[in-house]
Amino acid sequence: MSKPLFISIEGGDGAGKGTQIRLLSKWLQAQQIDYILTREPGGCPSAEVLRKLVVEGEDDDWDGVSELLLYSAARREHLRKTVLPALKSGTWVISDRFADSTTVYQGVGRGVDAEQVNQIHDLVVGENWPDLTLILDIDPTVGIGRSKANVHADGQVNQETRFENLDLSFHEKVREGFIRIAKKNRGRCVLINADDTPENVHLNIIKELEKRVEIYPA
Numbered sequence: 398m399s400k401p402l403f404i405s406i407e408g409g410d411g412a413g414k415g416t417q418i419r420l421l422s423k424w425l426q427a428q429q430i431d432y433i434l435t436r437e438p439g440g441c442p443s444a445e446v447l448r449k450l451v452v453e454g455e456d457d458d459w460d461g462v463s464e465l466l467l468y469s470a471a472r473r474e475h476l477r478k479t480v481l482p483a484l485k486s487g488t489w490v491i492s493d494r495f496a497d498s499t500t501v502y503q504g505v506g507r508g509v510d511a512e513q514v515n516q517i518h519d520l521v522v523g524e525n526w527p528d529l530t531l532i533l534d535i536d537p538t539v540g541i542g543r544s545k546a547n548v549h550a551d552g553q554v555n556q557e558t559r560f561e562n563l564d565l566s567f568h569e570k571v572r573e574g575f576i577r578i579a580k581k582n583r584g585r586c587v588l589i590n591a592d593d594t595p596e597n598v599h600l601n602i603i604k605e606l607e608k609r610v611e612i613y614p615a
């Protein structure tokens with residue numbers, strides 16, 4: 398049996414993560430790979446409670462340090478209750494965001510000291526980093542324009558606008574932060590150009606995945 402992969406998908410607001418996760422799901426089904434889709438913040442009942450606290454509400458409800466601790470507590474439970482048990486049972490895990498989002502949003506975006514963010518990651522994530530992190534890269538003026546529509550592809554209205562409401566320079570910092578992470582972690586992270594058709598972005602993701610699947614042949 399091949400080793401199940403833990404894959405996280407990252408990117409700025411409006412990068413098209415949702416669409417790509419749907420296309421990736423279809424591909425995994427076609428390959429008859431057992432997988433779960435999960436997300437951060439959230440991914441297990443206790444972490445979903447924390448999600449509601451951090452993603453709804455006003456911009457100044459939490460400062461950067463409070464956010465770091467809330468997202469990290471949610472991640473700890475997500476790992477313990479969902480991610481690690483799935484991997485142990487041979488199931489792939491696809492997570493919509495993971496710890497790199499904290500490095501970028503709370504570290505770079507909110508200005509929390511990078512060393513302190515890393516210390517929390519060591520405590521919370523330890524050795525359990527994803528095998529592959531796909532970072533969807535897009536110019537924030539394009540990405541924010543997409544998510545400002547505030548309506549998902551399925552017609553559901555987006556209630557979670559706390560981050561989308563922050564100014565453009567915040568989103569530019571976020572983009573730069575993700576690019577830096579991709580450069581620093583070349584073994585784990587891949588930067589994917591998200592300013593393209595959904596089909597082309599998907600094809601690039603699958604190319605990256607196939608490189609990893611060769612590493613773990615069935």
Ligand code: TYD
Binds near residue numbers: 408495496499560
């Ligand atoms: P998400 O549901 O992925 O929303 P979006 O569709 O906007 O990408 O994530 C919700 C918000 O939570 C998103 O704006 C980024 C933020 N976030 C952090 O600030 N830190 C974190 O550690 C995580 C996981 C998310």
